[in-house]
Amino acid sequence: MTPFAYAAAPTAEAAIGRAARVDGAEFIAGGTDMLQLLQERVREPAELIDINGLPLAGIEVGPDIIRVGALTRMAEVADDRRIQEACPVVAQALRLSASAQVRNMASIGGNLLQRTRCLYFRDVATPCNRREPGSGCPAQNGQNRMTAILGTSPHCIAAYPGDLAVALVALDAEVEVSGASGERRIPVEELHRLPGITPQIETVLEPGDLITAVLIPTSDHARRSHYLKVRDRASFEFAVTSAAVALDGDGGTIRQARVAVGGVATKPWRLRQVEVALIGRPLDADVIRAAAARASDGAAPRARNAFKVELLRRTVERALCTVAGLA
Amino acid sequence: MKGRSAAITDLPAAPTITDVLAPRREFDITLLVNGVQHRLTVDARTTLLDALRDRLHLTGTKKGCELGQCGACTILLRGTRINACLTLAVMHQDAAITTIEGLATDDELHPLQSAFIEQDGMQCGYCTPGQIMSALGLIREGRTGSDDEIREHMSGNICRCGAYTNIVAAIKQAADILARP
Numbered sequence: 452m453t454p455f456a457y458a459a460a461p462t463a464e465a466a467i468g469r470a471a472r473v474d475g476a477e478f479i480a481g482g483t484d485m486l487q488l489l490q491e492r493v494r495e496p497a498e499l500i501d502i503n504g505l506p507l508a509g510i511e512v513g514p515d516i517i518r519v520g521a522l523t524r525m526a527e528v529a530d531d532r533r534i535q536e537a538c539p540v541v542a543q544a545l546r547l548s549a550s551a552q553v554r555n556m557a558s559i560g561g562n563l564l565q566r567t568r569c570l571y572f573r574d575v576a577t578p579c580n581r582r583e584p585g586s587g588c589p590a591q592n593g594q595n596r597m598t599a600i601l602g603t604s605p606h607c608i609a610a611y612p613g614d615l616a617v618a619l620v621a622l623d624a625e626v627e628v629s630g631a632s633g634e635r636r637i638p639v640e641e642l643h644r645l646p647g648i649t650p651q652i653e654t655v656l657e658p659g660d661l662i663t664a665v666l667i668p669t670s671d672h673a674r675r676s677h678y679l680k681v682r683d684r685a686s687f688e689f690a691v692t693s694a695a696v697a698l699d700g701d702g703g704t705i706r707q708a709r710v711a712v713g714g715v716a717t718k719p720w721r722l723r724q725v726e727v728a729l730i731g732r733p734l735d736a737d738v739i740r741a742a743a744a745r746a747s748d749g750a751a752p753r754a755r756n757a758f759k760v761e762l763l764r765r766t767v768e769r770a771l772c773t774v775a776g777l778a
Numbered sequence: 779m780k781g782r783s784a785a786i787t788d789l790p791a792a793p794t795i796t797d798v799l800a801p802r803r804e805f806d807i808t809l810l811v812n813g814v815q816h817r818l819t820v821d822a823r824t825t826l827l828d829a830l831r832d833r834l835h836l837t838g839t840k841k842g843c844e845l846g847q848c849g850a851c852t853i854l855l856r857g858t859r860i861n862a863c864l865t866l867a868v869m870h871q872d873a874a875i876t877t878i879e880g881l882a883t884d885d886e887l888h889p890l891q892s893a894f895i896e897q898d899g900m901q902c903g904y905c906t907p908g909q910i911m912s913a914l915g916l917i918r919e920g921r922t923g924s925d926d927e928i929r930e931h932m933s934g935n936i937c938r939c940g941a942y943t944n945i946v947a948a949i950k951q952a953a954d955i956l957a958r959p
Binding site for chain 1: 798799800801802803805821822823825844845846849852858859860861863864865866868869912915916919921929930931932933934935
């Protein structure tokens with residue numbers, strides 16, 4: 452690791468102020484992704500501001516909204532019965548993430564901000580536009596089996612690796628952010644940026660911005676939601692493809708549908724064209740199949756990940772059939 | 779300021795709340811490991827794993843990947859299993875830490891240690907301290923309802939020798955013993 456200075460923040464204001472003012476100051480919470488990136492010298496912060504002492508942990512369930520403090524650990528959220536009932540897709544996405552040890556350590560806010568698993572991003576011996584702007588993207592024609600097919604650019608095709616953010620995007624969740632200029636809310640769907648020509652700018656957060664909570668709206672479709680993760684081994688592995696789905700039916704008709712996918716896109720990815728093909732139609736296997744057939748619309752596959760185009764359609768179809776009771 | 783009195787404009791501004799942080803690269807810390815307090819000076823970069831092994835010479839906790847992928851460094855922090863390689867020593871002053879060295883008493887192995895021996899839950903043994911500490915966390919989490927549940931919730935511990943079948947048997951044996959009143 453490259454040397455850095457460390458301080459534990461006594462207050463959120465102190466943490467935000469320091470990170471906003473000092474170039475190279477970064478927050479550390481659970482540390483599970485940060486330590487990997489420090490070890491590999493992918494990240495070389497000048498200062499680490501430890502926010503674990505801040506009172507930002509805990510789950511509050513209100514009638515319309517569930518508020519999960521940013522320092523709540525993944526395991527606590529996954530195991531919370533209220534979360535499991537109100538939005539099973541969130542509990543399932545967390546339960547299918549990482550290992551028991553990592554889930555005990557990693558914070559909810561930090562989980563959303565985990566960095567891509569693209570081999571080139573994590574290997575400082577290789578070029579990577581996301582890590583070192585302008586150096587190139589060897590993934591375009593290299594080891595690209597695990598990279599994205601949606602939201603890519605000629606400068607970066609790295610997949611967003613997380614599961615939780617995909618579930619949150621499906622449920623129209625927001626993050627609460629405190630920053631140098633006050634508090635604001637950002638839809639999780641707008642938190643991450645497309646790589647475009649500036650893949651090194653991964654989120655809309657400014658220096659000093661601190662995620663303080665995740666806000667999940669409760670709904671009938673959230674109660675009937677599901678997360679399906681397809682991966683190369685049965686546990687402790689990142690998604691090749693994943694789907695977060697939520698459905699609400701009125702008799703035999705689909706009243707609400709939400710579909711977001713992971714493992715296939717440069718950011719957590721909502722599939723509105725699939726939702727439109729579901730809403731107002733009868734809840735049956737034919738409708739689901741026809742809607743899921745549109746899951747990969749606009750995909751730009753590379754040599755080694757072209758299989759994801761069909762796998763994504765089938766992932767979405769199976770997740771919808773599961774939540775509809777048709778699997 | 780020697781030799782002249784400071785003009786009012788020379789005085790430092792009253793510190794604001796945003797100025798209270800003074801990040802440093804070296805720290806005198808206290809770690810509470812297996813009930814014993816240890817004082818040591820560490821660089822901010824020192825992982826909890828390196829502090830345990832290289833500074834406190836508690837080498838039962840193993841270093842495998844240093845990336846949280848193998849589980850060889852699993853310890854309990856406040857009774858909960860974590861990867862000691864994925865956190866900094868300076869972040870855990872005075873928090874109760876349990877390592878493999880803290881399980882046995884002078885004349886008696888912990889039931890998990892006995893079970894791993896009796897069920898032959900190892901070959902080379904390198905992953906075994908991490909497996910045992912992880913299994914202790916697993917049992918406390920109540921995740922021993924079935925073989926599948928044990929396997930799923932032990933997936934953070936890799937055994938390259940492939941002793942998994944016997945590891946599951948050892949965990950079941952120990953969980954049964956520890957559940958007795």
